[in-house]
Amino acid sequence: MTLDDNPRGVQAIAISSAFSGVALAVILMRLYTRLFIVHCAGVEDYFVTFAMMCSMGLTVTIAIQAMCGMGQHFAELKSDNMQHSLEAFYASLLVYNLSLGLIKTSILLQYRRVFTTRRFQVVCWLVLTAVVIHTTWSVLGSILACLPVRAFWTKETPAKCIDQFSMWFTNAGINITTDFIIILLPIPVIKSLNLAKRQKLALMGIFAVGGL
Template sequence: MEMKDIMMSIIKNPANLNLLSNYLESLFLAYTFVITAIYCVKLSILLFYQRIFFVTTGYRRISLALTLLSTTWYIAAQVANLLTCQPIDSFWHRLKPGKCFNFNAMYLGTGIVDLLIDIGILVLPIRMACKLHLPTRTRVAVAGIFALGGFVVIAQIVRLSDIYQPGAQYGESRPRLT
């Protein structure tokens, strides 16, 4: 159900405020789990890269820096999510007194940092794959396989541009074209 449908339901029948509370509580919890899932995927990819491309110190340093950056992003995103509203449950109980900052601004900020980390993770193995002692055609094929991660970057850009709407609050998104 879209946010606009929930709002229309509340306007028609204010007793449906519980529907909005359930929606916003689900949004809050889902974002917490999504951040964790994204971090686990990033970490597993970086650890995999460290295992197969262990040869150079420079590569290990860059890989470690990306791992630390990903961990810092994860902690910052979780803390920002937990501090979106004070008290926390005022995020989904809209009538409860509390103070909230714009969820969409937080989502955009964490999304942009996530995108930059994804680009770093994408570029990291391509450079190493090109240095492998293999025939040129095989090196290009291996680099191409790693470059398929570019779809993640494209999907992230599309997701951020589709979901983020300036001025929107509490997880509103653009209405879908039907």
């Protein structure tokens, strides 16, 4: 199958590649600034770099899925294409969940560097612990979604598989919740700073852009 026969697959590749390209450009600017201008790279920079690598891996797996028929109607796919697409999908779940956990960890570690009040540090550690636990669960849950593992893409029987839709929707709900917590976490600290109202609004705006 060629991508010429799969316009939706082409759309998936184009969109994921475009956003990955924007993210990569931002990460490279950040690393250049931290390493060569301020000479103050932190552990959070390593986490965000690994997250970017996982994100690029996700884009690659999306491209493989598209070349194997993702975007086509199920009835039009050959069994070999379906299996190869599921293999790439399996890999995509791993790098996707790992990327989310790494980027959230990077942001929280950055928060700890910037906001040093004891109360914020305690809350930040609690959120970070929750993120690490959930990331570990989501990655291991994806790896062991089926026993034997190959049953995820071969659909062989007998096999024991977790209810994948329940797991994915649960993970999505937890991810969205932690997203909002991380976005809102610094707002009370910023509001308490001894700054002019315009400066506070500007800082909040910066974090809002990051949240977007």
